[in-house]
Amino acid sequence: MPKPVAIILLNWNTPIHTSNCINSLLTYCNEKLFDILVADNGSTDGSLSLLKTQFPDLIYIENKENLGFAEGNNRGLVYSIENGYIYSLIINTDTLVDEDIVIKLMMHLDRHVVAAAVQPAIYWMHDKTRIWNGRGLFNPVLGSTYFDKPLQYPANPDAYKIANWVTGCCMMVRNSALTKTGLFNKHFFLYYEDSDLSYRLRGEGYELHYLPSCKIYHEAGASATIQKKEGALSPVIHYYISRNHIWFLRKYGVSLLYPVNILYNGFYYLSLWVYFKLRRRNEKAKFLIKGLKEGLFTPKKSI
Numbered sequence: 508m509p510k511p512v513a514i515i516l517l518n519w520n521t522p523i524h525t526s527n528c529i530n531s532l533l534t535y536c537n538e539k540l541f542d543i544l545v546a547d548n549g550s551t552d553g554s555l556s557l558l559k560t561q562f563p564d565l566i567y568i569e570n571k572e573n574l575g576f577a578e579g580n581n582r583g584l585v586y587s588i589e590n591g592y593i594y595s596l597i598i599n600t601d602t603l604v605d606e607d608i609v610i611k612l613m614m615h616l617d618r619h620v621v622a623a624a625v626q627p628a629i630y631w632m633h634d635k636t637r638i639w640n641g642r643g644l645f646n647p648v649l650g651s652t653y654f655d656k657p658l659q660y661p662a663n664p665d666a667y668k669i670a671n672w673v674t675g676c677c678m679m680v681r682n683s684a685l686t687k688t689g690l691f692n693k694h695f696f697l698y699y700e701d702s703d704l705s706y707r708l709r710g711e712g713y714e715l716h717y718l719p720s721c722k723i724y725h726e727a728g729a730s731a732t733i734q735k736k737e738g739a740l741s742p743v744i745h746y747y748i749s750r751n752h753i754w755f756l757r758k759y760g761v762s763l764l765y766p767v768n769i770l771y772n773g774f775y776y777l778s779l780w781v782y783f784k785l786r787r788r789n790e791k792a793k794f795l796i797k798g799l800k801e802g803l804f805t806p807k808k809s810i
Contacts, residue, residue: 512541512609512679513592515583516600519548519573522557524726525600529562536609541596542566544586548579575696576675584690588682596679601726603632611721612679615667623684623713624705626673627721639725642717643672643705647761650768652702664720672705673715677723680708687711694810698744699751706759742791746798749776753802754810 514532518525529543543565547555549572559567568582580597587595594613608627615625629640641654652672675691678701688707691700705715756768776799783792 509591510539510541511593512596512613513583513587513590513594514541514543514596514598514609515546515580515587516543516598517546517548517576517579517583518550518554518558518600519579520550520552520554521600522550522552522554525554525558526561528598528600528602529558529565531603531605532609535604536607540609540613542592544568544583546570546579546583548573548575575693577691577695577697577700578693580675581690581693584682584685588685592682594679595682595685597675597677598723599676599725601632602629602677603724605724606722608677608721608723612718615665615716615718615721616679616681618665619667619714619716621714622681622716623688623708623711624673624678624680625667625716625718626670626676626678627723628717628719629674629676629723629725632724632726635724639727640674640676641719642668643670643674643702643715645671645702645759648764648767649771650756650760650764651772652699652755661719666720667716667718670705670715670717671709672702673717675701676725681713684708684711684713692810695747695751695754697747697751699748699755702755703758742788742794745779745791746794749795749798750802750805751798753799754805757802757807758810 516525516528525545532543545558545565546568548570555567555569568586570579570582584595594616596609596612612625612627616622628638631637631639638656641656643652643654645652688711692703695703709715760768776795780792780795783795
């Protein structure tokens with residue numbers, strides 16, 4: 508019999524982060540409950556060899572190329588489902604744990620069969636008193652996803668909240684639910700793929716839960732940062748965020764509220780474009796416009 512949980516780590520040129528994450532999971536979590544799957548997205552820095560040398564007993568999936576967050580994790584999810592795991596824990600490599608999150612999240616799903624997925628509270632790595640991501644919510648009037656910030660340590664450790672969406676940074680999902688909804692939408696590639704999957708899970712009648720008493724720590728953006736004249740954040744990130752945000756609204760927004768969505772988000776994206784131009788970050792401005800165009804004009808059946 509397989510262990511109940513497959514932990515899926517997607518590595519792309521971040522061997523140090525991935526190694527640190529693995530070590531924290533092995534230190535604080537009960538290894539009898541899980542196997543670790545490392546899916547490598549075509550790293551070019553020797554990540555795979557380094558990790559195999561350091562952790563020879565893990566399961567490795569070599570994607571050969573950068574498939575993006577969505578399809579890269581899908582390869583791990585396919586392995587998890589085909590090999591009989593009950594749950595899959597998707598977790599970013601630039602995270603650390605200091606408690607047994609596996610048993611906490613697993614036991615929560617065991618107790619709440621109506622829940623397809625559950626996420627912990629995610630704190631900043633550099634300030635472990637501040638929430639980076641809490642319960643995922645969606646404002647249909649403004650067309651924006653956001654999260655709330657609960658008390659850091661709820662009185663009842665089993666207390667949870669129902670979320671609109673859970674983040675791919677750390678989410679444990681029920682594999683039987685994924686067989687009904689399908690996996691991440693590979694066309695999203697990066698960003699909003701978790702929101703899209705969340706809404707498909709909800710469409711099947713499942714709930715999504717947020718468990719604030721369970722926590723991890725996140726550095727945020729380790730694989731998305733570069734060092735160049737336009738700043739640390741890669742310009743292509745603005746392409747994916749703007750495009751996929753609009754795709755998400757086209758799929759799950761309220762059509763009667765689209766005029767308000769357009770006014771609110773149009774002002775935001777215009778302000779961002781003006782900021783980029785004033786700061787002479789022309790590559791970021793270009794990718795932002797490209798994302799907006801594709802977001803608006805890609806045929807809905809292709810999303």
